[in-house]
Amino acid sequence: MKVLVLNCGSSSVKFQLVETDQASAAAGRDHALAKGLVENIGGLAILRYEAEGRKPLKETGEILEHKIAVERILGLLTRPDVGVIHDRGEIEAVGHRMVHGGERFKTSVKIDDDVLSGIEDCIDLAPLHNPPNIKGYRASRDLLPVPHVAVFDTSFHQTMPREAYLYGIPYVLYQRHGIRRYGFHGTSHRFVSRRMAEILGRADDPTLRVITCHLGNGCSITAIRGGHSVDTSMGMTPLEGLLMGTRAGDIDAGIILHVMVSEELGVSEANALLNKHSGLLGISGVSNDMRALLQAEAEGNDRARLAVDVFCYRLKKYIASYTGVLGGVDAVVFTGGIGENSPVIRARSVAGLDALGLSIDPARNDVARAVEADISPEGSPSRIFVVPTNEELLIARDTYHIVAGLPPV
Amino acid sequence: MAIRTVGIVGAGTMGQGIAISCAGAGLDVLLREKSSELAQAALVDVGEALDRDIAKWRRTESEKRAILARIKAVETIAELKPTDIIVEAVSEDLALKGAIFQELDRVVSPEDLLATNTSALSITEIAARTAHPGRVIGLHFLNPVPKVPLVEVVRGLKTTDETYKRALDFVRVLGKTGIEVFEYPGYVTTRVILPFLNEAMYVVMEGVASAEAVDTSMRLGYGLPIGPLQLADRMGLDEVMRWMKYLFDELGDIKYRPCPLLRKMIRAGHLGVKAGRGFFEYDDAGNPK
Numbered sequence: 001m002k003v004l005v006l007n008c009g010s011s012s013v014k015f016q017l018v019e020t021d022q023a024s025a026a027a028g029r030d031h032a033l034a035k036g037l038v039e040n041i042g043g044l045a046i047l048r049y050e051a052e053g054r055k056p057l058k059e060t061g062e063i064l065e066h067k068i069a070v071e072r073i074l075g076l077l078t079r080p081d082v083g084v085i086h087d088r089g090e091i092e093a094v095g096h097r098m099v100h101g102g103e104r105f106k107t108s109v110k111i112d113d114d115v116l117s118g119i120e121d122c123i124d125l126a127p128l129h130n131p132p133n134i135k136g137y138r139a140s141r142d143l144l145p146v147p148h149v150a151v152f153d154t155s156f157h158q159t160m161p162r163e164a165y166l167y168g169i170p171y172v173l174y175q176r177h178g179i180r181r182y183g184f185h186g187t188s189h190r191f192v193s194r195r196m197a198e199i200l201g202r203a204d205d206p207t208l209r210v211i212t213c214h215l216g217n218g219c220s221i222t223a224i225r226g227g228h229s230v231d232t233s234m235g236m237t238p239l240e241g242l243l244m245g246t247r248a249g250d251i252d253a254g255i256i257l258h259v260m261v262s263e264e265l266g267v268s269e270a271n272a273l274l275n276k277h278s279g280l281l282g283i284s285g286v287s288n289d290m291r292a293l294l295q296a297e298a299e300g301n302d303r304a305r306l307a308v309d310v311f312c313y314r315l316k317k318y319i320a321s322y323t324g325v326l327g328g329v330d331a332v333v334f335t336g337g338i339g340e341n342s343p344v345i346r347a348r349s350v351a352g353l354d355a356l357g358l359s360i361d362p363a364r365n366d367v368a369r370a371v372e373a374d375i376s377p378e379g380s381p382s383r384i385f386v387v388p389t390n391e392e393l394l395i396a397r398d399t400y401h402i403v404a405g406l407p408p409v
Numbered sequence: 410m411a412i413r414t415v416g417i418v419g420a421g422t423m424g425q426g427i428a429i430s431c432a433g434a435g436l437d438v439l440l441r442e443k444s445s446e447l448a449q450a451a452l453v454d455v456g457e458a459l460d461r462d463i464a465k466w467r468r469t470e471s472e473k474r475a476i477l478a479r480i481k482a483v484e485t486i487a488e489l490k491p492t493d494i495i496v497e498a499v500s501e502d503l504a505l506k507g508a509i510f511q512e513l514d515r516v517v518s519p520e521d522l523l524a525t526n527t528s529a530l531s532i533t534e535i536a537a538r539t540a541h542p543g544r545v546i547g548l549h550f551l552n553p554v555p556k557v558p559l560v561e562v563v564r565g566l567k568t569t570d571e572t573y574k575r576a577l578d579f580v581r582v583l584g585k586t587g588i589e590v591f592e593y594p595g596y597v598t599t600r601v602i603l604p605f606l607n608e609a610m611y612v613v614m615e616g617v618a619s620a621e622a623v624d625t626s627m628r629l630g631y632g633l634p635i636g637p638l639q640l641a642d643r644m645g646l647d648e649v650m651r652w653m654k655y656l657f658d659e660l661g662d663i664k665y666r667p668c669p670l671l672r673k674m675i676r677a678g679h680l681g682v683k684a685g686r687g688f689f690e691y692d693d694a695g696n697p698k
Contacts, residue, residue: 011435042435043413064413246469265466266556273466 003396007097008136018396033084067139095399099129101152108151108398149399156186159228183232187391189222209326216336217245223322245288248278283307312348335389357381416492419499420451426554432479448482494522507538514539524548532565542567562587594659609637610668620688642687
């Protein structure tokens with residue numbers, strides 16, 4: 001089945017056309033036929049596109065709304081010289097990345113009016129993300145009269161127990177406003193943990209304990225038992241947990257109140273301070289890009305070193321605490337841009353965790369870049385792996401399952 | 410029809426603030442000043458204002474670049490033709506505004522909105538200088554524009570419902586709240602705040618309480634972010650005087666009589682923050698000493 005996967009931001013649309021079905025997914029042979037990105041919708045937009053065996057393409061032109069962007073994408077997918085299908089009718093389903101599914105959506109789901117209004121009910125929880133996701137759905141629904149499926153960032157974490165998702169504030173805030181931990185990056189954590197279980201030959205083992213570290217510009221870590229998320233570091237918003245490119249991660253809530261008073265900040269300034277000016281960028285003053293920081297550190301920049309140290313230290317703390325949560329760990333998985341490509345960060349984050357059975361084989365670690373690899377020493381009781389993530393592929397697989405009437409993955 | 414390009418006439422403090430708010434909301438801006446020197450100087454000011462925002466974590470470097478890329482300086486009214494709405498933000502001078510609207514009315518297509526940023530002047534009178542008074546409306550932005558989330562959307566006698574709806578939408582796109590106001594001297598904000606400031610001055614003049622005590626009681630007693638006398642200092646005591654006289658002249662009610670202490674302070678040159686001294690003293694950065 002050919003599934004169009006859409007990830008719509010406020011002024012962007014990321015897309016992939018994926019060919020998948022049960023047999024090819026089981027064999028790991030399902031893959032993207034074409035993919036690309038439209039940026040700066042609402043003005044002079046940039047459209048990037050690449051398809052198997054075709055020359056990559058970059059176009060600019062005015063694209064005023066998401067619907068026109070999707071129309072342009074369909075145009076490229078069917079264009080004789082660069083396209084991969086003859087007719088848009090070959091697209092049998094559309095999978096949408098949705099950020100927040102609240103407590104209602106515990107799995108991926110086919111979108112109908114009732115589901116749509118449920119997603120709209122979650123806007124309060126993700127005011128920046130859900131509205132463009134919904135807009136993208138409405139735009140493509142009119143153009144592609146086929147089943148549309150919503151795949152949520154939050155749904156994988158809906159298996160967390162109450163003690164993991166509740167905060168230590170008055171319970172009435174949870175009842176009234178749904179204030180609790182939801183967690184994000186669920187599609188990525190689900191994809192790599194599942195793949196990890198397959199690699200270990202324990203796909204259906206309910207006792208398998210895996211810790212997945214998604215380290216990109218946003219970072220989160222999840223404790224998974226038997227394929228179910230039992231705790232994760234991001235909270236009600238994607239601001240909590242690990243240090244990130246420009247996000248603070250864990251912070252004493254008292255600091256926010258204190259700084260708002262001492263620096264005379266309003267709510268939106270405090271929000272920008274924590275989301276855009278903090279993290280690796282805020283500590284180093286150099287960059288939010290880990291590669292640039294490691295380079296600066298090598299050149300003797302102490303603040304760059306400090307930022308990397310804080311990043312790795314906090315990650316180590318989380319790995320150790322989730323090992324406690326799971327009562328031991330069978331495998332730790334690194335994924336995301338940093339996790340897949342930075343041997344240094346992987347090594348520094350697990351250094352000293354030998355007591356928990358976690359250690360890294362330097363030779364294996366150094367060569368593992370953006371490929372599946374076991375980077376722990378032979379005979380180590382707990383394994384450490386690199387597993388590249390592929391959220392679009394999982395969205396396509398979920399979509400296929402739901403459209404084919406199979407239970408969601 | 411959605412508004413995508415905004416023309417702004419006058420690149421002083423208000424014009425710059427409106428330009429930043431529009432560009433920050435993703436709209437393209439054509440900013441008009443009388444000469445290219447003035448226009449370039451205004452762009453430099455905008456850049457500095459954005460740098461102050463960055464220092465206060467309000468914006469990022471990339472947001473600054475995106476905002477500057479959306480603002481283009483132009484020199485003539487004719488160059489404003491490709492815009493969907495024009496916001497005039499020159500000084501509060503009826504003759505000057507009237508002349509600008511006459512020219513705008515000739516140059517831009519009759520579907521485009523013409524808005525004037527004024528805190529009290531008559532929209533009806535400005536609109537009367539044009540051939541299409543139905544598309545003229547008042548947008549009263551408050552200073553500093555990027556930080557104040559309120560705009561008074563002021564209807565003149567002939568402003569159409571369609572014009573009002575589109576202006577309100579424009580204000581919403583800027584992330585601000587618009588309130589509907591029917592033209593009347595001082596609208597809502599100026600009309601309500603000025604007698605409050607004036608009354609605080611009377612209290613000081615009559616020896617009831619010190620300036621410090623008046624501000625403290627209003628701040629703490631009513632949870633206001635700033636006391637009335639410090640607010641008057643920020644607005645400029647000469648400005649406060651001008652507005653009180655305006656309300657007094659227009660409405661003829663004794664309750665708008667400017668406080669004699671206000672006159673005396675202006676005569677002494679104690680004009681507020683800009684003079685380093687008003688009801689309170691200020692350092693060069695404008696912070697109370």
